[in-house]
Amino acid sequence: MYTSFDIMDSPVQIPFKSFIQIKANDATPIYLQVIFEFIKAIQLGLLPEGTKIPGTRVLCKLLEINRNTLIKAFEDLESQGFIEIRPNKGTFILSDQKQHQPKRGASKSVEVGVQAFTFKHSSVLESPLEWSNLPLQFNDGLPDLRLIHTDILARLYVSKLKRQKIRQPWEQIQTQSHQHFKKQFFNFLNLTRGLRISEANLLTTTSHEVSLFLVAKLLISAGDYVVVGTPGYYLSNMTLTDSGAKIVPVPVDEEGINVEALRKVCEAQTIRIVYLTSIYHYPSTISLSAKRRIEILELSNQYGFVILEDDYDFDFHLDNNPILPLAAIDSNERVVYIGSFVRSLPAGFGYGFVAAPAAFIKELEKHLSILEPGIDVIKEQVLTDWIQDGEVHRLSKKNKVIYKERRDHFASLLNAKLESRIRFKIPARGLAIWIEWLDSFNLIRMQKKCAENGLFLPKTVLYQSKNFTATRLGFGSLHLQEMEKAVEILAKSLDAVIDY
Structure with missing residues (x-):
């Protein structure tokens, strides 16, 4: 449905610990944490439809949790229609449109509590957004805040505020x-x-x-x-x-x-x-x-x-x-x-x-x-x-020139550094380019290599399934020199992952 990891031949190869994160000291019971983390991974496409989950003994070792706790969580996930447990075949992820009807009383909002009261915990609205302090960062197509004339806006706002007379x-x-x-x-x-x-x-x-x-x-x-x-x-x-x-x-x-x-x-x-x-x-x-x-x-x-x-x-x-x-x-x-x-x-x-x-x-x-x-x-x-x-039109026209230059420069860098390894079309609008990778590799591994070299790739721009491996790379927030460094790191990290 959204970003997803490659469906590998063996379910054990799926990097569960990178997206199923259990906090031992959290007030929320472990089995509920497992439920929330699996639902979030399914809804974000990290576990696509049909993915086979490892056996409970193997998964318990990977996640470092008690087997009875995992079995209890899986029973709840099955009752909500997120997984299907097939006797003698294994446990599989269900897609949204094929989910079973939840058993009576099952809900995507689960009652959890603190010492004094209980409240509903949404498994749907868990934020997938990540933050990083790395010097270079790709996003999914945001504008460059450095281009904003905040001083002009501030003067206009203060001027209006001073002239406002309450009559x-x-x-x-x-x-x-x-x-x-x-x-x-x-x-x-x-x-x-x-x-x-x-x-x-x-x-x-x-x-x-x-x-x-x-x-x-x-x-x-x-x-x-x-x-x-x-x-x-x-x-x-x-x-x-x-x-x-x-x-x-x-x-x-x-x-x-x-x-x-x-x-x-x-x-x-x-x-x-x-x-x-x-x-x-x-x-x-x-x-x-x-x-x-x-x-x-x-x-x-x-x-x-x-x-x-x-x-x-x-x-x-x-x-x-x-x-x-x-x-x-x-x-x-x-x-x-x-x-x-x-x-x-x-x-x-x-x-x-x-x-x-x-x-x-x-x-x-x-x-x-x-x-x-x-x-x-x-x-x-x-x-x-x-x-x-007409200031809105002037601002739009000015920014259009800047972002068009950045788009064209970014496209030329991609062609120069990654020409034989990617496929993309130059978009006529927006501040991101959709890149399909022609090599077979794991995007999470490349993300980690990029981070080692000072470039942050949030998981929300990574898309991987049985049929394609792609990234949505926002160019709008990078000036020309930053783009050059970022694409160099991409190419270097790809080489490292392919040789892995």
Whole structure:
């Protein structure tokens, strides 16, 4: 479903200790730790469907735990439908769409406790993100914070704050300021993304993640089937799963999500949502072809599913012909469009948004008023001025030149240092390149070699299964000299792993 280790001939070879981490001094019982760690590994794709798990005696030695503890954990995992224990054959990982129905009382949220009270522990929302102090780091496609003019933003914010005069009730000031901001914002979206929305079709939030959380809360009921492209985006899949969705992965090829496979899924079961990163698929950077865009809209009308279109990276179109979202050509109101705004600004200044039918937006506003009851009037006034004055367009144009240069330089370095060992296409948008490795090796071993040489590769950019070995390497946060060092380390580490 997401990042995954190679399925090796012997299950003992799988590096379980690298992702099943048991803490002896933790207050959580050992068997619960085993359950949480296995569920997290399955949902992140570290243990793909069909993977055979070593016998309990072997695995106990690998993890250094008691066999009875492991057996108890496996019984719980089987009752929840994450594994299948086949007599005389072994224990196997089940995929999300083939999981058994949980036994009565089983749940992905387990009651754990401290000395004074119990609480629910989510096995779905365990963060896979890692941090490192190494001098060089790849990420999955983040902008370079060093390019942000924080001094200009600070002056604008302070200036607005000083000029703010309270001459009417604060609630009235908030309402008027927010309405003015939304007017500028929906005009901006209509102009840049080809939408045809009004203020009633737009909800703004403090972040893209909040937008997705709210939409999932309203659209998904427990047990609803949600289609996602695979390989897919681990964070959005976690949000969808936590909302009660049963994830149904559909493969992505050179034209985007496979429509024929999607059609077969729709014929087999009722699909509630098809989640798409249509403009710039995460992680493979593929754009959904024009033909498939039309086909998916037609399938939506035929089978009644909602298209949840996630345009997380529109700000970084590096060519002169930006692809418009499905929402721009949706005439039947079947698309809920979420995205981010000015990702090149510091996190506190960015915005998330939802564009959808007015009735749906009105319902979202009820939930947002509880989750985010206050409005940062000063921030909205600053961004309103930036839109009106054209500063957002100037910033986007300036950054586009910088990131395009970095993309082209990164591609040339990859061709020069790794030409015969990788396959990739230069993306027209976004700040990452999807690289497929042609050699057979273990990505975790290469990750460790890179770290030894001063380059950090988080596990969330590593993708490995029976069919491919790939990485999603973000170039946006590295300047040209840093790129050169990083690619040299990649090539050196690959040589070391291949010779291993």
